[in-house]
Amino acid sequence: METxxxxxxxxxxxLARSLxxxxxxxxxxxxxxxxxxxxxxxxxxxxMPHWSFGVRxxxxxxxxxxxxxxxxxxxxxxxxxxxxLMDANSVAENSLVVAHVLGHADFAKNNSxxxxxxAMQGGNIVEQAAAHAHRIQLAIEANGMExxxxxxxxxxxxESHVDIAGELHRARYPEFVPEKAAARPSExxxxxxxxxxxxxxxxLPIGPLRARVPPHxxxxxxxxxxHYAPELEQWERDIFLMVRAESLYFYPVFACQVxxxxxxxxxxxxxxxxxxxxxxxxxxxxxxxxxxxxxPFASDGQTALAVNPYHLGFTIWEDIVEKxxxxxxxxxxxxxxxxxxVRNWLDRDLAEQSGLFVYETHPGDEIRVASRELDAVRExxxxxxxxxxxxxxxxxxxxNDASLVxxxxxxxxxxxxxxxxGKKVLEYVRRxxxxxxxxxxxxxxxxxxxxxx
Amino acid sequence: xxxxxxxxxxxxxxxxxxxxxxxxxQKVREAVKGGLPELLAGADLMTGSTxxxxxxxxxxxxxxxxRLADASVQQGAGQGRGEPGEILQPGREPGADAxxxxxxxxxxxxVVELKVDEIVDWLWEELKLPELKxxxxxxxxxxxxxxxxxxxxxxxxxxxxxxxxxxxxxxxxVQQDAVAIIDDDLRFxxxxxxxxxxxxxxxxxxxxxxxxxxDAQRRLAKQFFFFALQGIRRQYxxxxxxxxxxxxxxxxxxxxxxxxxxxxxxxxxxxxxxLTLETMxxxxxxxxxxxxxxxxxDGENAAEDRDEARAALGxxxxxxxxxxxxxxxxxxxxxxxxxxxxxxxxxxxxxGCPVGTSxxxxxxxxxxxxxxxxxxxxxxxx
Numbered sequence: 001m002e003t004x005x006x007x008x009x010x011x012x013x014x015l016a017r018s019l020x021x022x023x024x025x026x027x028x029x030x031x032x033x034x035x036x037x038x039x040x041x042x043x044x045x046x047x048m049p050h051w052s053f054g055v056r057x058x059x060x061x062x063x064x065x066x067x068x069x070x071x072x073x074x075x076x077x078x079x080x081x082x083x084x085l086m087d088a089n090s091v092a093e094n095s096l097v098v099a100h101v102l103g104h105a106d107f108a109k110n111n112s113x114x115x116x117x118x119a120m121q122g123g124n125i126v127e128q129a130a131a132h133a134h135r136i137q138l139a140i141e142a143n144g145m146e147x148x149x150x151x152x153x154x155x156x157x158x159e160s161h162v163d164i165a166g167e168l169h170r171a172r173y174p175e176f177v178p179e180k181a182a183a184r185p186s187e188x189x190x191x192x193x194x195x196x197x198x199x200x201x202x203x204l205p206i207g208p209l210r211a212r213v214p215p216h217x218x219x220x221x222x223x224x225x226x227h228y229a230p231e232l233e234q235w236e237r238d239i240f241l242m243v244r245a246e247s248l249y250f251y252p253v254f255a256c257q258v259x260x261x262x263x264x265x266x267x268x269x270x271x272x273x274x275x276x277x278x279x280x281x282x283x284x285x286x287x288x289x290x291x292x293x294x295x296p297f298a299s300d301g302q303t304a305l306a307v308n309p310y311h312l313g314f315t316i317w318e319d320i321v322e323k324x325x326x327x328x329x330x331x332x333x334x335x336x337x338x339x340x341x342v343r344n345w346l347d348r349d350l351a352e353q354s355g356l357f358v359y360e361t362h363p364g365d366e367i368r369v370a371s372r373e374l375d376a377v378r379e380x381x382x383x384x385x386x387x388x389x390x391x392x393x394x395x396x397x398x399x400n401d402a403s404l405v406x407x408x409x410x411x412x413x414x415x416x417x418x419x420x421x422g423k424k425v426l427e428y429v430r431r432x433x434x435x436x437x438x439x440x441x442x443x444x445x446x447x448x449x450x451x452x453x
Numbered sequence: 454x455x456x457x458x459x460x461x462x463x464x465x466x467x468x469x470x471x472x473x474x475x476x477x478x479q480k481v482r483e484a485v486k487g488g489l490p491e492l493l494a495g496a497d498l499m500t501g502s503t504x505x506x507x508x509x510x511x512x513x514x515x516x517x518x519x520r521l522a523d524a525s526v527q528q529g530a531g532q533g534r535g536e537p538g539e540i541l542q543p544g545r546e547p548g549a550d551a552x553x554x555x556x557x558x559x560x561x562x563x564v565v566e567l568k569v570d571e572i573v574d575w576l577w578e579e580l581k582l583p584e585l586k587x588x589x590x591x592x593x594x595x596x597x598x599x600x601x602x603x604x605x606x607x608x609x610x611x612x613x614x615x616x617x618x619x620x621x622x623x624x625x626x627v628q629q630d631a632v633a634i635i636d637d638d639l640r641f642x643x644x645x646x647x648x649x650x651x652x653x654x655x656x657x658x659x660x661x662x663x664x665x666x667x668d669a670q671r672r673l674a675k676q677f678f679f680f681a682l683q684g685i686r687r688q689y690x691x692x693x694x695x696x697x698x699x700x701x702x703x704x705x706x707x708x709x710x711x712x713x714x715x716x717x718x719x720x721x722x723x724x725x726x727x728l729t730l731e732t733m734x735x736x737x738x739x740x741x742x743x744x745x746x747x748x749x750x751d752g753e754n755a756a757e758d759r760d761e762a763r764a765a766l767g768x769x770x771x772x773x774x775x776x777x778x779x780x781x782x783x784x785x786x787x788x789x790x791x792x793x794x795x796x797x798x799x800x801x802x803x804x805g806c807p808v809g810t811s812x813x814x815x816x817x818x819x820x821x822x823x824x825x826x827x828x829x830x831x832x833x834x835x
Binding site: 003005006009027028029030034037038041042046047049050051052053054055057058060061085153156157158159160161296297302303304305306307308354355356357358359360361362363364365366367368369370371372377380381383390391393408413414415416417418419420421422424425428444 | 457458459468469470471472473474475476477478480513514515516517518519520521522523524525526527528529530531532533534535536537538539540541542543544
């Protein structure tokens with residue numbers, strides 16, 4: 001027996017296909033608000049246990065009870081994609097959510113960044129994460145909560161430190177490098193050798209050399225620790241690699257947030273607008289839900305110290321479709337991520353129309369508008385997204401005592417690391433590395449300093 | 454074809470968020486326990502009732518990540534009106550309440566309320582400390598009136614209503630047209646004089662407040678005193694405390710002023726030892742009180758006072774259940790290998806007196822000092 005929502009959903013889907021959306025099948029499921037909250041906190045329906053999720057959970061509950069955030073929908077790209085609808089939403093709201101999810105599903109199948117990670121990981125992250133959680137449960141039974149928690153403390157603290165350009169399954173460094181070819185003798189030497197009485201000493205081959213570890217600064221900290229920690233047990237390595245796999249899965253969502261939410265919002269608006277089969281009253285309440293979602297945080301002469309990604313993305317996509325047509329929009333959704341999207345498609349008119357600005361917080365918490373320059377606005381929007389939102393920290397070397405030396409690239413980040421947190425993270429890492437761990441960064445006067453644990 | 458699966462019924466039954474939240478709280482409690490000595494020594498808890506509670510405000514634990522240090526000027530993207538240079542939020546006046554500056558994470562706080570009694574119970578289990586034993590000797594017996602048996606006559610105030618009613622019921626069961634209560638039903642409790650072992654304890658704390666004792670050293674002494682007292686409280690019904698401080702002279706103080714007292718004079722330990730002896734003679738009859746003497750000092754006593762201090766401390770050690778000496782002072786500071794007071798106490802110990810010595814250099818030493826003291830008491834008791 002088809003429910004009212006299913007009837008609407010099927011007709012919306014037929015419309016979406018006819019308008020050119022292309023996606024893997026989507027499995028929808030109705031879930032209670034409590035589960036929706038947990039999915040928002042954990043990022044996945046079933047995920048490994050860790051006390052830090054408990055803290056986020058309470059924060060989320062507090063925010064919800066203050067009415068600051070309502071979760072409408074969560075969707076996991078994959079083949080099939082999985083989407084959860086909240087049971088407390090009205091039929092109108094959930095019809096909107098179905099249309100929104102179809103937009104996401106199209107984006108996830110066609111965007112090149114999503115597609116690359118999909119090809120690497122397969123389309124069943126929800127099941128994989130559940131399997132990870134199960135394996136961690138087994139590890140807890142075998143090794144005790146304390147030890148597993150220690151490993152998770154370290155792995156989750158380094159969650160964002162993965163090589164997003166690299167592969168999911170990555171081989172170890174080659175153990176040996178070929179002997180360096182002898183330098184080509186200079187012209188002078190060549191002539192010198194030919195002088196009477198000079199003979200060239202015969203260079204004996206040395207054979208292959210053991211490669212330095214790491215051969216270059218290694219930014220994939222989770223991968224490096226998993227493979228090169230001197231005394232890591234198998235289950236500990238397993239945990240590091242699980243966290244890394246989940247982290248890689250989250251990257252496209254993170255790096256395309258504005259584009260992806262904007263695209264889904266564009267499509268739910270358009271699908272509902274063109275769905276003449278929907279009852280008038282349902283259309284009206286769905287549109288009301290739409291305007292709640294894509295509303296700029298600032299309205300009626302107010303200002304907001306944040307930008308609503310739904311609104312920003314929606315505005316840019318409408319502009320692209322209006323000026324260049326829908327086919328061009330399909331191309332943009334295939335090729336860009338947020339960096340390209342904001343830099344190439346957020347133009348002066350849009351920025352002005354949306355009232356975007358850069359603000360500065362001065363010591364003493366004075367906040368003032370700093371600039372309305374287009375470039376500055378773009379960079380301020382993108383700044384939290386660089387390098388997966390984490391400072392650039394690489395493995396610099398492994399000492400003779402197998403100690404780990406990490407180096408922070410303070411020059412490209414502009415300033416040093418927060419020493420208190422840095423030290424804490426080193427303490428987590430030391431427990432799995434089991435040898436001294438050091439981290440080079442700079443202090444507030446830009447002098448080099450070293451944290452150690 | 455879109456299929457929308459109905460709600461899976463067990464989603465409501467299990468909350469992973471709540472599970473991880475409980476785990477977080479468990480970790481918070483453990484962390485709080487670790488910081489207990491520091492926490493408890495903060496308030497004037499020693500003389501108060503043991504029903505007191507300590508309320509500990511705790512922040513959420515933070516799972517640290519690598520983060521850039523805060524820039525002096527932070528940037529972000531916003532939306533709305535306002536020209537460059539326009540102030541959106543005025544800064545705080547210098548010196549204004551700084552607490553409002555918090556952003557995001559630190560704002561939700563909760564408190565853990567701990568009963569002093571429970572904390573001490575927990576500590577004793579954790580440290581596996583033995584219980585103290587009162588001194589067993591004939592002189593310790595204290596005559597006391599105890600209830601024993603019933604009689605048909607007695608003072609009105611000792612009427613046992615329950616027993617009286619029972620008698621009345623028994624009688625009414627065999628009588629006809631019985632009256633409710635007659636004189637024969639009345640039962641009065643009897644008192645008998647018995648000797649019972651004394652369960653009173655007096656604890657005398659002596660603290661060196663001369664100039665060489667700094668705040669950190671006093672805080673350590675205070676922590677040690679606190680836990681030593683709690684341990685004694687667990688055993689005795691009634692515990693009296695005396696606080697004596699000394700430099701060149703010794704005075705008695707209230708607890709509230711005890712740890713603030715300070716003097717710039719030299720150190721003459723015999724002064725406090727003599728005051729202790731006087732106090733004991735005056736107020737705490739050896740036959741009725743289990744006496745404990747705890748002395749905290751940095752050990753630097755005036756050289757010419759040595760013999761007198763040795764004699765007076767020897768007298769104390771002969772009279773008390775136990776005398777504990779804790780020497781404060783960091784390991785880093787230059788100090789002779791063995792201070793005068795440490796030597797005196799070591800001599801007393803070799804002579805078989807019930808004394809113990811310990812060194813307090815840092816927080817953790819408080820525990821070892823407590824453990825040392827209580828396990829020695831145990832050995833002596835056996």
